[in-house]
Amino acid sequence: MTQHNADRTPVTVIGLGLMGQALAGAFLRDGHPTTVWNRTAAKAEPLVARGATLADSIGDAVAAGELVVVCLTDYDAVHKLLDPVGEALDGRVLVNLTSGTSAQARETAEWAARHGSAYLDGVILAAAPGIGTADAILVYSGPRPAFDLHEPTLRSLAAATTYLGEDHGLSALHDMAVLGVMWGILNGFLQGAALLGAAGVDPAGLVPLVRQGIGIVTDWLPGYAQQIDEGSYPALDATLDTHRAAMEHLARESESLGVNAELPRFIQALADRAVADGRGGDGYAAMIEQFRRPSGARP
Template identity: 75%
Template sequence: MQNRDAGHTPVTVIGLGLMGQALAGAFLRDGHPTTVWNRTAAKAEHLVAQGAKLADSVGEAVAASPLVVVCVSGYDAVHELLDPLDEVLHGRVLVNLTSGTSEVAGETAAWAARRGGSYLDGAIMAIPQAIGTADAVILYSGPQEAFDLHEPVLRSLGAGTTYLGGDHGLSSLYDVAVLSLMWNILNGFLQGAALLGAAGVDAAAFAPIAKAGIGTVADWVSGYAQQVDDGAYPALDATIDTHLASMEHLIHESEFLGVNAELPKFIKALADRAVADGHGGNGYAAMIEQFRKPVEVRI
């Protein structure tokens, strides 16, 4: 079902931290009647000056709009605010853009359903300044009917509005998957900067070489993804056995220069397991098999 009045759909934003303020501001810029609420009412002053209505209570804020967007400190805060409302949520679409996990997303979806509301879980892959621009990617998961109904409104928050599917936990899973990517890239850069720093090289001198290397690896991702989905890992560039030799070099250099070698040793330990499982002659994508299974003994 499409919402023909999407251009004027009222929306409520609960939580006015930096991100919440950015969300409300984007809705206002696109002409949506916007109701806001925050524990500290003073944070709403500039939004009220732009035309937002400040609700006196959470219940009044929820009742004001068919679409309610929540962005607070955590899921505990979401429930603290909304649990007492009960039937006020009936017939409304609740979009939770609070960071959390797939487990609590599913629990919150069931909680909203018991109160007669539709629930979309979301993940914001952008900084507050990017909200409402082409650079903002926001992921949503939950009932497609609820997403389709308010998709034109949600697109006010960014051109990268993306629906992932009916599983409420998908947005949180994508979020933490990207966080894993971010930390691994940054940790690799910092390990390299520490190595070069021990030789008197500034991190600024390393940065352009690091960016080029990251770009090269990024070009491999699609091919690796296909191998992972196919369950076949041809050694198109190098085998895991070959990678192991280079990992030894990284460990040696780190220890020789007095740089922490824990990260490269951990990476090599995973590769050693892959070889023990018979993947030494496969391409690096075969390492996915190590990440798919938990381990009982910590390295």
């Protein structure tokens, strides 16, 4: 059983899915008195065996902790549970680690403020097994005093604990940005694996090449970020015209092997628009102008 330290902040964790269990376990491991609640109480049993307190009700759970951490399926679930007991949040800091949109984060912050609670919206950039280790990254947005007050406690969840700013929506915005990058990498790999598979080649051989390629591209990102900030896109590696020609090769290769070419053709269509806008001699970062443009809009 975990020993609680009297000088550690009491914490409540609401929601005991895989991630919620990992969060509560990390607080327990660092000696925080930890109260837990879940609609299915049986999920709390391993945590109770380690020293957690299972609250009898959601209201009791909220009242037990100075810091109330929520990790549920979506914001609708958060409000369904907390709306009836909002008054119990008065004077407490609510940390919501539920995935959602920036608008939902801001709306929930306004709701929490009406109930006297400081609200931090957070995002977990890790899988459940990584919580409490060097592999976990958590980012937060909301009132700085609330973050500073509880940062030592939140570091139980991740050593890489980053404050993004007062705007409650910043965490969700960063989450969506990172997810877009992640899916871009995964979809690109799957496209490549499909190409190799069509030729009877084991995709395992692609992995080391992709790792090296990702490393190269990662090194380009600080320069791309600077170009985007400055609004100038010098062709340091290759012009967009050159990239666009290579996109055509990928699309044709996919089509010739009977592999779905919708993704490379879509990327090529964006490049075509950029070239039509006069960006053919610029670097690839000029494509940002296409991503900034609302869907269906034209210059």
